[in-house]
Amino acid sequence: MDNQIKPPAFLNVEAKKKFQTIYAALNADNKWRDGDEIALSALCASYQHWVEAEKAIKKNGDLCFTTDTGYRQQIPEISIANNAMKNMLSFIKEFALTPRERTKLKEMILKEDNNADDEMEDMIQK
Structure with a gap:
């Protein structure tokens, strides 16, 4: 550092x-x-x-x-x-220093990634 x-x-x-x-x-x-x-x-x-x-x-x-x-x-x-x-x-x-908060953060990141994929799929299909 x-x-x-x-x-x-x-x-x-x-x-x-x-x-x-x-x-x-x-x-x-x-x-x-x-x-x-x-x-x-x-x-x-x-x-x-x-x-x-x-x-x-x-x-x-x-x-x-x-x-x-x-x-x-x-x-x-x-x-x-x-x-x-x-x-x-x-x-x-x-x-996000508690296990629960880290899990929630990870879920949010995964959800954001999935939403981006869905948007991309929609664009490709059109």
């Missing part, structure tokens, strides 16, 4: 590795387009937030805390982890 895209500086080491891995895979498959670094950066930032929140949840040991008024509330890291996961999944779908 002579024109390597670098991950943004705000990502931690683990998220930068994910960025480079995903970029390399997309680039190798000729699926990388100009501007994709923005969405990939957002995906990796969401990944970073999710991992950090999950580590904080594990470290906390309790999913709730007691407020000054005596109510039990969910720790904020749970919401952070859930939101980061939702964001990640939406970006993962955009890049």
Whole structure:
């Protein structure tokens, strides 16, 4: 890869590795387009937030805390982890990084190829 895209500086080491891995895979498959670094950066930032929140949840040991008024509330890291996961999944779908999305993409490509053949057949028959 002579024109390597670098991950943004705000990502931690683990998220930068994910960025480079995903970029390399997309680039190798000729699926990388100009501007994709923005969405990939957002995906990796969401990944970073999710991992950090999950580590904080594990470290906390309790999913709730007691407020000054005596109510039990969910720790904020749970919401952070859930939101980061939702964001990640939406970006993962955009890049067709799940098995289901790759299957759908493959089916779309095959369908497009078949439609082109049908059009060609119609032209030949006329």
